[in-house]
Amino acid sequence: MHVALAKPQVRGFYDKPTGAIQYVVADQTTKRCAIIDPILDFDERSGATGTKSADALLDFVRERGLSVEWILDTHPHADHFSAAHYLKQRTGAPTAIGDRIVDVQTLWKAIYNWPDFPADGSQWDRLFADGETFRIGTLPVRVLFSPGHTLASISYVIGDAAFVHDTLFMPDSGTARADFPGGSAARLWRSIRDILALPEETRLFVGHDYQAGGREARWESTVAEQKVGNIHVAACRTEADFVALREARDRTLPMPRLILHALQVNMNGGRLPEPEANGRRYLKFPLDGL
Incomplete structure (x- = not known):
């Protein structure tokens, strides 16, 4: 017997400078919601930080009469x-x-040479294990460990919606890179197979869109659409095929321009560095570290 899946209300907020998508996922019954992968604005040329993107989420939540139950990052x-x-x-x-x-x-x-940094996950209120479940209002949520892009990547399966971050992109854009420290194209392939084993009608919400061919930004597809149309998945019959394709592609890509800025903030739960004696905050860069 086919069991109808809960259908959360999903609103995506596209960030043009980074191609990233923030999400608000709501249970329409209880008006409770989660925010997924929120963005703190940063301009590397001036060093300016800002909250315009995150405040847009709060405005949406307030306008819809929602209450925030979780703030979730995928990686x-x-x-x-x-x-x-x-x-x-x-x-x-x-x-x-x-x-x-x-x-x-x-x-x-180790890359940042921070021997005293607490590498214990204590910067978050909750650390989810693979297969763990929780709720957003009445909506059931299952955590799916899906590494490859990073060592820690997870997907959130919320009723008929799955937030698959940087594993799959839209079908015309393929898959995410796997060449960051700790990345693995083979592990990414297995994570993608796990995601594509979800019911075919499952809505997949991606972490980025780079507007292939100059089209409008898009961030929602389905398992069925990805199986048939994803340019990397459809081109690869085996894990070895995918690893060869993905690694060849990754060799042509420059590192993201904010990777050394962002990781020191994001592995600290989104906290900016503490102010120094003069009241200013400073980022730290490992020269030649990558």
Whole structure:
């Protein structure tokens, strides 16, 4: 017997500078919601930070009469700062990420030479293990460990919707890169197979869109559409095929321009560095670190 899946209300907010999408996922019965992958604005040329993107989420929540139950990150992002800490301060909602964040913290504390950094995930209120479940209002949520892009990546399966971050992109754009420290194209392939094993009608919400061919930004597809139309999945019959394709593609890509800025903030739960004696905050860069 086919069981009807809960159908959360999903609103995506596209961030043009980074191509990233923030989400508000709501239970229409209880008016409770979660915010997924929120962005803290940052301009690397001036060093300016801002909350315009995150405040747009709060405006939407207020206008719709919603209450924020969770602030969720899918992984430590390499191309934008997380606004999780800011939104926790504004809403009081708990923050969460996958429990393998400790592996990313251990890796990057060495890159940044921060021997005293606590690589224990204590920067979040909750660390989710693979297969763990929780709720947003009455909506059931299942955590799906889906590494490859990073060591800690997870997907959130919420009723008929799955938030698959940087695994699959829209079908015309293929899949995410797997060449960051701790990345693995083979592991990414297995994560993609797990996602595509969800029911075919499952709505898949991606973490980025780079507007292939100059089209309008898009961030929603289905498992069925990805199986048939994803340019990387359809081109690869085996894991070996995918690894060869993905690694060849990754060799042509420059590192994201904000990776060294962002990881030191995002592995700290979205907290900016503490002010120094003069009241200013400073980022730290490992020269030649990557």
